[in-house]
Amino acid sequence: MKLRLFIWLVLMLVLPVWAQQTAGLNLMPWPAEIQVQDGRFYLDDSFRVAIHGAADEALYRYATRILRLLSGRTGLFFPQDYLRPGQAVSSAALVIRCQRVGKVKLGEDESYALKINRQGILLEAPTTIGAMRGLETFLQLLDADSTGYFFPFVDIRDRPRFPWRGLLIDVARHFMPPEVIKRNLDGMAAVKLNVLHWHLSDDQGFRVESNVYPRLHRMGSDGFYYTQEQIRDIVHYAAERGIRVVPEFDVPGHATSWLVGHPEIGSAPGPYRVERKWGIFYPALNPALDTTYAFLDRFFGEMAELFPDEYFHIGGDELEHGSNHPARDWNQNPDVQVLKKRENLPDNAAVQAYFNRRVQAILKKHGKKMVGWDEILHPDLPRDIVIQSWRGRDAMVKAARMGYRSILSNGYYIDLIYPASKHYLNDPLPSDLPLTDPQRRLILGGEATMWAEFVSPETIDSRIWPRTAAIAERLWSPPEINDVKAMYRRLENITFQLEERGLTHEKNYPMLLRRLCRYRDIEPLKTLVDVLEPVKGYRRPHLRQYTSYSPLTRVVDAARPDAPVARHFRDAVEQYLQNSTSRDSLRRVIVRNLIRWKNNHSRLQPLIRISPVLQEVEPLSANLCELATLGLEAINAIEANHPLPEKWFQHAQLLFQQAREPHGEAELVVVDAVEKLAEKATSR
């Protein structure tokens, strides 16, 4: 009891100091251990970097890029051009020291220690990949005052919580040119993600050049595919940033695009056409034919050489998906029925397990370990496969109990447009998960998934970033780092650092609005879209029929997940209603917003009249105006301490209901906040 009290007292003394010292730092992901000391290391134009110990070209180039970014941010003209092995660097301010060259593989040591003090900056790491992670932290530490740019004195010891921290990019639904992938790899490196899960084939497109089966990309891609040189270039680009590339070729379902050129391995006679709609479709590889496995053997053999990572993703999802989607083409295929009997396979799940066993053997022959979505979980498969849990955590827990390793994507579906906070609080391995320690070690990490039904190269970055930085922190940092407010504060800085790496999530927002306004002043439209978000979850395709060539340039596409203006408004209302000390300034913020929204509808209408694409959001604009009017009435009543009548609230509720309705697949995200004001205004 005494010890506890003592610890508590120490914490009470230490924590505020810690919080104060680290409050200004914009690190993300937050390091495992950090101590901030008094003092600053000022940067000047004599700044030099030296690399000691083991190092490869990749680290030299990485450090050169960091040097250029530092020069770019500060405008300082540094003396070094390209860092290269064998250079003698005198009086280097930053010294990097590695023990060995890191391998771009699962489980590689990514730890580092970064010390900044009077003597200079020392970055030490067991591997060059750890040094890369440390260089990103170093860059994030840059600060400035009126005398110049500086780094705070710190002592950081950092290492990832999970070894598999990934981002899935689906390039099948909408093709993403190489530069989109590259700029996202740069963004991933900036927040210490280490796996690009590249979803390369699906019903709507086959995106890799195959030399052994060229009909795959020629007939399955509409001309939009990566050449093998581009693939190699991107894999190399990723490796230079310590990022693994795990390719996914989804089989046996999600395979229409394969069958356009190769109907002979399909379960139905065909002919097949590249799918243009979204959804789950029947085409599937034929599991009963030896030719199917011979085909996969040759094709996966080719791909195994192209993608050097040890892991290879075979999809395996949604062949049978709930009662709405049976495996029709298997059910109707006589060969499959023969196979079932011959192999004693009671149902399609068993057929798929049979298929997976044979595929796994093929992959093993080519030196690969199989990864698949949770549908592939089956005790017949060897224990070195990895399960990716997407329909829930159950598969992950079940897999761990059966001795399988797994990664979590459930809760990280960024295409569903939920706020960063939701993903951030989704711990892959909460302390109360009923698993033993050895079982817990089988949880390798997680992946954010950027499914691409509703993104184009113009908008994809805004769906990935900045929210994925919060997921990156969840997968890297200790579980105790889970303060949502602090996360958002840092995220608002990190988002611009990500933009610096070439990502377009910030700068394309006004660009998309300009086109919608036909290049007139975007301000009234921006005021509206600042408080809109696309509808969440799987709702969008239910509101309108989309195809792969539908425009992704409308208001719903310009609107961003986790709309910052709306979030700030909600936060202000919450704090205001909690009687915060800064109640007065909060009230001003709230009122200023409400007045702007109230006046905005009449400002936006002339724009709508010359830009028909905006007509669909006119009801949202009208609702925002009415909502703001109610909000102003409410806040005036609260301030006057003069409760509004129940009748007023009933009228208000009708409006809240109406204002929650989406239009043009977008929805107002300040209704709850105004409703809270209204509740307060009517409560006695």
Place this chain on the structure above:
Amino acid sequence: MKLRLFIWLVLMLVLPVWAQQTAGLNLMPWPAEIQVQDGRFYLDDSFRVAIHGAADEALYRYATRILRLLSGRTGLFFPQDYLRPGQAVSSAALVIRCQRVGKVKLGEDESYALKINRQGILLEAPTTIGAMRGLETFLQLLDADSTGYFFPFVDIRDRPRFPWRGLLIDVARHFMPPEVIKRNLDGMAAVKLNVLHWHLSDDQGFRVESNVYPRLHRMGSDGFYYTQEQIRDIVHYAAERGIRVVPEFDVPGHATSWLVGHPEIGSAPGPYRVERKWGIFYPALNPALDTTYAFLDRFFGEMAELFPDEYFHIGGDELEHGSNHPARDWNQNPDVQVLKKRENLPDNAAVQAYFNRRVQAILKKHGKKMVGWDEILHPDLPRDIVIQSWRGRDAMVKAARMGYRSILSNGYYIDLIYPASKHYLNDPLPSDLPLTDPQRRLILGGEATMWAEFVSPETIDSRIWPRTAAIAERLWSPPEINDVKAMYRRLENITFQLEERGLTHEKNYPMLLRRLCRYRDIEPLKTLVDVLEPVKGYRRPHLRQYTSYSPLTRVVDAARPDAPVARHFRDAVEQYLQNSTSRDSLRRVIVRNLIRWKNNHSRLQPLIRISPVLQEVEPLSANLCELATLGLEAINAIEANHPLPEKWFQHAQLLFQQAREPHGEAELVVVDAVEKLAEKATSR
């Protein structure tokens, strides 16, 4: 006399109608012939395109892209996915009809006729390339009102004035990744430019992979070069847009990067290092060695296959450049002295002519015609070469008189940051040029030149666009289309259409400011930078020593040529002082700007205190504040009709002088306008 009067009367009647009907159109380049009729063709979601007559895959893909852009701008869900040969398209609103597949070569027919009326839209062209040009005009015609999107009824017959309309991009001084080239090709196609002049080697870098001499790119590029697959991909991308790619390999000077890996063909013993500074340097190929020509034969042979265009640029500039830059390495090389005697070459110009003759013979053998900068002009060379005039127009005129064809770049040096108007009024072939008609036909056109000492992938688009659209119009449209005000009005629309093609000149401006502000509110900085431009001409490197790895992220780099806010202010002052009818509203515009500028300095200072990179522009901010104060005094005096004393003007002039001084290589571009106000305020 009577006929003249009649013509004059007809013009007086017709011109205003013409001006009124076409005033709203945002076409650029302006078509050769256009008639606007009453009526509108409204677009709806049944819109379909049909291609008849001769057509290749390139046109089908081009039309598909236009369809997607149209869908993107309007948000309409069109029924067609990819246009393909052999499709039966019923009730197409747009019918394209070509007589033959065009060739991507100099002089190809690019004309088209576009008719929009009640019956629909008919685009007819002798070649598929003409159809591409017409599709861009079609897209530019899109307009809207409250009932929907429409195209005005028009009858357009259009053809280019010059067959060679180019943009030079220097990728040697700063490497530009493939996507930078591609998005600029898209921009070029949008304004009907048809030549990418790709400056691929210079002292600072050798940017093409060579299989016959891999030391060229391996040792001369710091790892930044295009692979041959990337080159082929870009050449194909250009050809699909009817754009020729003319490669430039600059010899015998500007060749340091060649010699790093191949000192044996240099004029000095070496060793050589990739040049990091800007300027003119001594390294040059050795013209006296047969091995040099054997080397060029092999290398140009390889490049001749990679670049299918008939023309091949060998540079040839600045070997001897004025008295400051003799051809030192030739002068000091004993072989060259022997060569001079042996071949009876009186000076280095003659040696270069000898070199060029041999190079020309090599190129001819490989099926290429030689292009070079004006230094190569020499009567010994055959008449099928092309001279690119850069030091003045003299070489162009002289070349024409000698029977050589030429293209003009003098006056189109966009890297020198002059306003679009200056380039726009630079007619390559004014009617008073003393040349005969056959000589005039030798003037093929012109090229804007994007030399890359001071641009990065982040900023290059803002140096090329939108100004190059004005040059594109000069080279395409009839010479009578030369109204600067009308050009700027259209340019302000076209600039956003170029952004739609992926160019970053608009959206990177706030991005660059955000980094400079360390992600704080950019408004005070933007207010300043909106009236700044980089220093003009060749002044920048004289103000500060730059290298190829200096940061290009400072205020001068965010500042844009032809700053629109400043131009609008200057126009307003000019019109105000001309006692325009809208004098009152002009005064309000002027005063609003002046007040904002006056107040801005104190708003910017807190930002400067936390962002040291801004310190260098603090004097500009202070000067703008003082300038605005004077401007307000002046306009008040003008309005009060109460002239200010001479002493006031003398004080003001000191400030104007001070305010014209650049800081951080940027300068205020509203000083003249305020000075005009001051002059008016003191005049009686």
